[in-house]
Amino acid sequence: VVAPRVRDRLLSDPRSLRLDGLRQQVAVIFADIHGFTPLSERSQPEDLFEVLNSYLSLAARAILEEEGTLDKFMGDAVMALWNAPDAQPDFAIRAARAALAINRVVAEFRQTLPPDKHLQFSIGITCGEAMVGNVGTSELFNYTAIGDTVNLAQRLESIAQPEQILLSQMAYQMVADVVDARQLPPVKVKGREKEEIVYELMGMKE
Numbered sequence: 001v002v003a004p005r006v007r008d009r010l011l012s013d014p015r016s017l018r019l020d021g022l023r024q025q026v027a028v029i030f031a032d033i034h035g036f037t038p039l040s041e042r043s044q045p046e047d048l049f050e051v052l053n054s055y056l057s058l059a060a061r062a063i064l065e066e067e068g069t070l071d072k073f074m075g076d077a078v079m080a081l082w083n084a085p086d087a088q089p090d091f092a093i094r095a096a097r098a099a100l101a102i103n104r105v106v107a108e109f110r111q112t113l114p115p116d117k118h119l120q121f122s123i124g125i126t127c128g129e130a131m132v133g134n135v136g137t138s139e140l141f142n143y144t145a146i147g148d149t150v151n152l153a154q155r156l157e158s159i160a161q162p163e164q165i166l167l168s169q170m171a172y173q174m175v176a177d178v179v180d181a182r183q184l185p186p187v188k189v190k191g192r193e194k195e196e197i198v199y200e201l202m203g204m205k206e
Contacts, residue, residue, distance in 0.1 A: 021133035026084050027095035027171065028130070028150050029068070030157035031059050031102055031123045032077040039119065051117055052076060058109055059121065062101035066094040071144050077157075081145050084132040092127050092174035096201055099123045099165045107163075124156030125201070126168040155189035156198060165201040172199040179204055 033055055040048050056078060060070055063080045067088065071079040080098070082091035102121055110118045128149035135144050156166040172181060180202040186195035 021131055022084075023129055023131055024084060025091075025128065026130050026132060026145055026149065027082040027091045027125065027127045027174075028145060028153040029063070029080045029095055029099060029123060029125050030077060030153045031080075031099070031121045032157050033119050034122055034162040035119045036076040039117065042116075051113075051119075054109065055106065055119055055121075058105045059102045062105055063098045065101065066098040068094065068098055069143075072142065079150075079153075081130075081132070084145065085143070092171060093178055095125050095127075095171070096165075096167075096175050096179055097204065099125055099201060100203060103163050103165070120162035122157055122160035122162055123165040124153045124158070124160055124168075125165065125171045126150075126153040126156065127171040127174050128152075128168075151191065152189070152196070155191065156196075159187060159189065167199040167201050169197040169199075177205075 033052075036052070039051070043051070056073060056076075059078050063070055063078070066082070067086070068080040068082050069084060069086075071081055080095075082088050082094050088094060102123065106119075106121060126149050128147075130145040130147035130149045132145045133143065135142055135146065152168055156168060160166045166184075167175070167181060172179075175181075181199040182202065184198050184200055187198055188195050
C-alpha cells in the first residue's frame with residue numbers, strides 16, 4: 001500500500017515502477033505492539049480485533065503521511081519501507097518522522113481508552129541495501145524487501161522498549177543532522193556475531 005501521492009507519481013510515469021526485483025537503498029521500519037499478548041488473554045475476540053485494528057490503523061496512517069510503503073501487517077506488527085517503489089532522496093528522514101508520529105498519535109489515542117487497553121509500539125529503523133520487488137509464486141506474490149537491512153530492523157524492534165525507537169548505525173548517520181538521538185551501549189542481536197551500535201531516536205531538531 002502506498003500513499004495516494006506516491007500512486008499518482010508512479011502512474012504518471014509507469015517506467016519508474018520496477019516490480020521484478022531490484023537492489024537498492026531503503027529505509028525499513030518494524031513497529032510492534034507491546035502488551036498485546038497479555039491483552040489478548042483477557043479480552044473477548046471482538047474487543048481484541050477492534051483494539052488491534054485501531055492501533056495498527058494509527059501506525060499505518062503515520063507511515064502513509066510520510067509517503068512510506070506499507071509492506072505488510074504481521075499479527076500485531078507492521079513493516080514499512082521508503083525509497084521503493086518511488087525514489088525519495090530524504091527516505092531516511094521520512095522514516096524517522098513516521099516513527100515519531102506513530103508514538104505521538106498512539107499516545108493521544110491512549111487517552112481515550114481505559115487503562116487496560118493502553119498499549120505502546122516498539123520500533124526499529126534501519127537503512128541500507130535490500131532486494132525489493134515481487135516475492136512469491138506466479139499465482140500469489142507480495143511486493144516486499146528482503147535482506148540483512150530488513151532483518152536488522154526486526155531485530156532492533158525486538159529489543160526496543162515500549163515507545164522506544166532504535167536506529168541502526170547507518171540509519172543514524174543518514175539523519176544525524178536533523179534528529180535528536182543518543183547512542184546506547186552496543187547490543188547483541190539474534191543472528192549476528194558482532195555487537196551492533198545503536199541509537200535511540202528522541203525527536204527532530206527544531
